[in-house]
Amino acid sequence: MARMRAFELLLRRLMQALALALGVGTLCLLMMRALPGDMALRVAAGRYGFDLVDNAAADAVRAELGLDRSFWQVLPGWWLDLLQLDLGRSLVTGAPVLEELAHQLGATLQLSGVALVLALPVGLLLGLRAGLRPGGPVDRLTLALAVLLRVMPSFLLAVLLMLVVAVGTGALPVAGDQGPASLLLPATTLAAGLAAGLARITRQALRGFLASEAWEFARMKGLTEGQALRHHGLRHVALPVLAWLGVQAVFLVEGAVVVESLFAWPGIGHALVHAVFARDVPMIQGTALCMGMMFVSFNLLTDAASVAADPRRRAPQAGEGA
Amino acid sequence: MKRSAGALLLALVALFGLAGPALIGIDGALQDLSASLQPPGAAHPLGTDLLGRSVLARLAEATRLSLGVALLATLAAAVPGVLLGLLAAWQGGRVERALVLLADAAMSIPGLLLVVLCAAILPGRKEMLALGLALVMWVEHFRVSRSVSRPVLAGDAVQAARLLGFGPLHLLRRHLLPALAPQLGTLLAFGVAQAVLGLAALGFISVGMQPPAPELGLMMTEALPHWHEAPWLIAAPVAVLMLTVLGMMLLLGDEEVRA
């Protein structure tokens, strides 16, 4: 029975994902068509750079890609292709979108994955520490750091890291992809803002719980602060933190734009910016789909985690049997 | 104590942005190519930028412009975000699922694209930029407020209030917003920072405001190539933004849920 429900849930999610894919892709197409400027010229500029873009090149592009077809002529074909898992070819590079995405998505996932791994423990620990001792040195430090890191543009942080770590010590490469060590600086840049936010959100969530009688009673029954935190506090902290974290995947990927271009990291954010400028519709659709699926699944994960942490959400509705 | 410090900081920033341009009396667009990248000194308290413009004057104008747009964007994201989050938590079921789907969809559309589109609808309008940013940022408020309000809505206090005949507005003001306040303060403060930096990123890819409009984020971006020879160029806008965010966090951030 439970398995049936899980299956049903999964199916519903899948249907949702499909609807989302169609909707978002269509919207992308519509948006790109709605934007002012000449699409062929944009594509040509994206392909050949500003030195070679001119109307002749644009005409050739238009003819090659059939850009004079209307939105309604293009849409059904795109839908059909999507259903066959064919995302088309990039208007700029000419390579299959799926191939490009596989490559870029991998790079971005690596980057944001490492960033997440760096940010989670640091942010959580600092946040818990700050929440336990409000007004204490850690609290003040995290406040200052959070504000600083959140307002400091990531390119500045990136340059500072490059200068201090890469140029200063020579221990890590400045940019490019030269093995795992190359990931460290860009991931740290990304992680900094995330950890800063996480620390503050965690702190606030913990403050909320510490003010409750449940916390007081947990302590009164004899648990030490650490034990009470581990067994009782973490779940309460987890709920708002998970809700917040679910959204941060977006910022990890989109925030990666700047980081990726500074560190010459071939990720999806970087590709997206270029695609938007070049009106590379299939790439945009592909990236949007990819990101969409990523966010949805990340959301699903955080949602599942918060359902696991919050029994009130699992409670059978009144009247339901066992 | 903390709150008044926060309010003071914000007041200072607001004063700087609103009255600053008049008080400083220098036109931020006035160039002097022979005085490019001057360090801070008597004539220019914060030095000059690459085109020899007074950084102080530009900073004051940028403060007004950027923070104005950022605040607008943050509010435009927070108000519907929070309300929809509460609605989802309140209604549950179909409504909640639909709203979650909407949020997922909003997140799936690359934010950049949304902003670019908004900016393209009415080019050069600040409000459209704010709208675009808001379309990206509301999801965060939606999710956090949905999660925080769920247990509150399930509690006896809300049940009692509904029995007593109170409507959604009362619940919002007396029950939900106070519970949300601590998280919301942080979110709003971060939101403003994010909007300013987002604006900068947009300006950087030339979707944002056009020159010579002074803008905090753009000032940072423009100053990046000169990080080693004129660090004050970056430090000045970062400092203004920092004071703003710090002020907001101190003012909004630390309310205890219970006595």
Next chain:
Amino acid sequence: ADARPLQIVGPWEITGLQPAQSGFVFSRLQVAETLVGADERGALRPALAQRWQVSADGLTWRFELRPGARFHDGSPVTAAAVLRSLQPARVAPGLLSSAPIVAMEAEGDTVLRIRLKARHAALPALLAHPSTLVLAPAAFDAAGRVQSILGSGPYRITRLQPPQQVETAVFEGWNGGPPPQIRRVAHLAAGRAETRALMIESGQADLAYGLDPASLQRLRQRPALRVQTVMLPRTVYLKLNAGLPALADVRVRRALSLLIDRAGIARALLRDPGLAATQLLPPSLGEWHDPALAPLRHDPAAAQQLLAQAGWRRGADGRLQDGRGQALTLQLRTFPDRPELPPLATALQAQWRQAGIALEVSVGNAGDIPLGHRDGRLQIGLGARNYASTPDPVGTLRQDFGPGGGDWGAMGWQNADVGVALDTLARLGPEAPRAAELRRRVVAVLHDELPVIPISWYRQQLAVGARVDGVILDPLELSYRLDAMRWRA
């Protein structure tokens, strides 16, 4: 010293494998060759073609391939293979599209014949352009798309990761010259100049191209690094819509030019006073630069006079107005691909504002300027033009200033003399009789009538790390000359 490959970092990304897209990267890395090459002064040199001749009527060209040349997959370089590679270049923006080609044929295995409708002396120069790179037949897929870069140059690709990374190693089968000493090369495209500067500073890169003026100043103080620069045949200029009533008047165009403080811009923005343009074409274009021309000046007073003569007077609010009280308001489009363009636009805005001219700047996409040219909505475009995308600038100039103007050249401006002169030069080539005079004539008219207003010239800036020697900067940016570089002892 060859344990680590030579690391190059530059701003250029590989946006696609078609030669028209990123052929220049593979040309610079000497992975693929064009039929014709060029030396530092722009003189044509044999490359994949060891020699070429034109028939007496100037309509048939024969290019004789280097014997024994092989592609990196081992297949021989045949005329048929070259033909296949050149076909796409006949479609815009491939440069061959600008030549009056009737047919291209293989004459046996080693000779390529090109027949023309009309004389076109610049043909060999076109064949030096990276959009005419020659790739092996196996590089194309069934649909004619390039799938891999199989060239015939001294280096072959070992790893290709668009858009940022290329790695190459020496191709032992190359017979175009002595084998290069640098055995392995890695190329990274890093979009931001700051990254490139820090890479060379940290020693991660050996060659950093495309450095910004600010970083350069810092790098110059590093004893281990050397900075090399070369003036490029590239000019930053304003494209004016002379079809607009206000800009149709040459006095207004001259006044606008007089209002520009080029020296100030060059000093503050470009950090190089020598870059202030005194005329459209920079000295690096050799014979096309006329030192005798009176340099462009900064003279606001003279500008005011000219404007007054043209009927523009200052109103009560300090704005320039015509007789009917209409203010002089102009719109300028530019794009950020060249980082100095937006600040330059801002500087212009301020300088013209002092004369009462309101300039509205919009920073957008490079494609917006050709678009504005096509639909006639462009008023002013700020761009940078490479006048020697082939060694001989006549092709580009003819595109820009020929009849009807060009996407990146004149708009609403005509001059029959210039058109005829450029046609003649294109037909007959630089060696034609009276060529020098024709060139002087063209340059003088452009200088006088200002269909485009030059602002500054360009310099390629390169920082060289401690490990390498023998670095040559190619002003045409066709090659990094890797084969000439050596590791330092």
Next chain:
Amino acid sequence: MNTPSHTTSSEASGEVLLRVEDLTVRAGARVLLRPLSLALHAGEALVLLGESGAGKSLLAQAIMGTLPSGLQAGGQVVIEGRASAADRPAQRQPLWGRRLAMLPQEPAQALDPLMRLQPQLALVHHHLRGAAPAEAAARAGAALTEAGLGAAARQFPWQVSGGMAQRAAAAIALAGGARLLLVDEPTKGLDAHWRDRCVALLQQLRREGGAVLVITHDLQVARALGGRLMVLREGECVEQGDTARVLAAPAHAFTRALIAADPSGWPDAELPTRAPAGEPVVRAEALGKQFCGRWLFDRLDLAIGRGERLAVQGPSGCGKSTLGNLLLGLLAPDRGRVRRAAGLSPWALQKLYQDPLGSFAPTVALADALGDVGRRHRLDAAALRRLLEALQIDEGLLARRPAQVSGGELQRLALARVLWTGPALLFADEPTSRLDPLTQQQALALLARETARLDFALLLVTHDADVARAMAPHTLHPSAPV
């Protein structure tokens, strides 16, 4: 100087587990608890009796070191020989659970809503008693079964009844093995069976060498515990001595009044003088409700009309609160249905919550909370003032938040809030559980008066048979179907 006359009392033989010297509690300049000294020996019980709002809970909290922020403690607290200043609560924290334990007044709020009951208890066995996880779980299960919560062990706190939560919290508080136990109204809302079990538990702790400080309003509990008694009023101890002696021969007028107000002495409720007119306010038809497959009741028929008063009684966890919630439409029945009289306004049915603290918005000052109600229904402020006066609530309290007044004060405020709105049916779930007999009598008298005056139906849940008898002519005993 303190006068430790009590140390000479009969049972003062064992070591001193708790000594309190000149303990005071202030809120700024306002003194909430005047200097008070006491000592508690092993094997002793100290019963705190007193007026609602007298400072009993604050005394216990001050000893424990859990005073809410904004209150300042003075004096000294010595626990098993370890002395600490009252205003340095951190020094007593290491003793929590192991040597010093407390059952707070609002156990429903104290349990962690995200964790099942058994693990909440097992944690104590694991971390304080050193039992291995499996062993700790087993012991926790046994202890819960002992407290009649065997079936609820795997339930979450919000799935159990008020009385069950209280029993669970008590089990947890006791689990650490502390010899000194402070309990705040441990028997409120419990039926006689569980009340006696609770008393027996406390007595057992005494026999094992522990000492208990019990705050209670229930004279029967006080009698059963014996030991010493302290009567508090307005932050002061008005009388103390041997429990049996004081209860038999109270010296102070307040104590006498308190004892006289015990519900056992109240007259029976007079039968309604007229038959209920018109259709009943709510009518339940063949009502059935089950949780997790266990039926609380089934085929229950019930009608209650204006002016009617019905008491609901039954053991803790039998479904009293659930029945009320069904009638009010707050829960959906599994069988049968509930009909409301036509034409009732949506807020005609009101409820007094078993846990008053949970039913107020935590951050809103009471004056605002009440003001909102007045504005919402355009009520007369004077009427509220009269209600508060009758309930002996000082208006000065209203400036505070719900958690900043005593349990009994808040309960009376909740009563005033619903009575002010003039409901058609009031479901009062243990409405006076936190009140001393005297205040309780006044509150119930007011309730009865208002029922008659406003002619509304009263559904009164109470564990106290005397109260039920005095308040309602009829009593309902919901019970599980067999």
